[in-house]
Amino acid sequence: MELIDQLEQxxxxxxxxMAVLREENRRLKEEVDLGxxxxxxxxxxxxxxxxxQRSTQDAVxxxxxxxxxxxxxxxxxS
Structure with missing residues (x-):
């Protein structure tokens, strides 16, 4: 039973x-998109x-x- 408890934990x-990493990934993606x-x-x-500038140079x-x-x-x- 103890092994099952450890596995659950x-x-x-x-x-x-994983939830923390997903949120961090979402935040980083948002920062990249804004950048x-x-x-x-x-x-x-x-x-x-x-x-x-090119147009001005052409005119000059x-x-x-x-x-x-x-x-x-x-x-x-000549």
Whole structure:
């Protein structure tokens, strides 16, 4: 009978530990999900900023090309 009692206690202890681990796993998953969402937002913002910078660079290059063409035309350069 004592062995059955020990087995019951051990099973109850294991079930309690499993419940604690499940809760910790749920909490950690929630933290990871929140972190991933935050990183996705930051990534989106950085991509938008990069696209804006590229667009600005393209516009500046185009203006430089126009100026170079004007200089070339005015100076008769080849």
């Amino acid at each position: 051990r099973i109850e202890s294991l079930l309690a530990a 991933l969402a935050s990183l996705a937002d930051e990534n989106r913002a950085l991509k938008d900023e990069l696209e804006q 290059r185009e203006r430089i090309d126009v100026l170079l063409r004007k200089l070339k035309d005015q100076t008769g350069g």
